[in-house]
Amino acid sequence: MTTRVALLLxxxxxxxxxxxxxxxxxxxxxxxxxxxxxxxxxxxxxTADHAYAxxxxxxxxAGGQGLEQDYDxxxxxxxxxxxKGVGEAQYRLGNLYQxxxxxxKDIEYAYGWYSVAAHxxxxxxxxxxxxxxxxxxxxxxxxxxxxxxxxINKYGQTPKGTSRTQ
Numbered sequence: 034m035t036t037r038v039a040l041l042l043x044x045x046x047x048x049x050x051x052x053x054x055x056x057x058x059x060x061x062x063x064x065x066x067x068x069x070x071x072x073x074x075x076x077x078x079x080t081a082d083h084a085y086a087x088x089x090x091x092x093x094x095a096g097g098q099g100l101e102q103d104y105d106x107x108x109x110x111x112x113x114x115x116x117k118g119v120g121e122a123q124y125r126l127g128n129l130y131q132x133x134x135x136x137x138k139d140i141e142y143a144y145g146w147y148s149v150a151a152h153x154x155x156x157x158x159x160x161x162x163x164x165x166x167x168x169x170x171x172x173x174x175x176x177x178x179x180x181x182x183x184x185i186n187k188y189g190q191t192p193k194g195t196s197r198t199q
Contacts, residue, residue: 055086062089067099078110084117084192091122095129104135115146118191120153127161140168141177148181152189 058073071093077086091110094103108129114122127146130139144165150158169177 055083058086059089062093062098067093071099078113084114084119084122087111087117088114088119088122088125091125095125104129106135108135115149116188118153118188120150120155120158120191123147123150123153123188124155124158124161127158127165131161131165140165141173141180144169144177145180145184149184149188152185153191 054073055077058070058077061067061073062070070089074086074089074093077083078090087110090100091107091114092098093100094110095107096102100106108126111122111126111129115126123146126136127143127150129135130137130143130146132138136142144162147158147162147165151162166174166177
């Protein structure tokens with residue numbers, strides 16, 4: 034029984050430590066301390082599979098903040114976070130598809146990712162979804178709506194066990 038309690042306590046402490054580390058990383062990023070943000074967020078994104086850390090690493094690659102600007106890497110990290118249900122990552126992945134940065138330019142996929150983000154309540158995504166719809170033919174729109182529904186079914190829930198502040 035005491036072994037089980039000890040393991041539970043260790044897991045709880047590790048969880049609290051990861052949450053504190055994540056918050057420290059976000060604060061560092063917002064304060065412009067990009068080196069510290071990379072040191073904290075990149076390991077969380079890679080080893081803890083932390084959805085919001087993955088999103089912020091994507092932002093850092095996209096903006097060249099602490100990491101060399103690399104849209105391919107940004108798309109990879111946004112996709113990891115987007116597939117875990119991070120609405121802002123879904124929106125930003127849609128932007129990359131809209132512009133063809135790090136991924137092939139594909140308005141249907143942009144519409145699809147905007148749709149998932151809008152489904153999760155991202156207000157910018159709803160506007161972007163409507164704007165991208167204007168660029169699609171009727172047949173493209175039908176395909177984009179089918180893709181959207183598939184993406185919503187797969188990725189239309191916020192991350193389990195990860196809060197926005199974690």
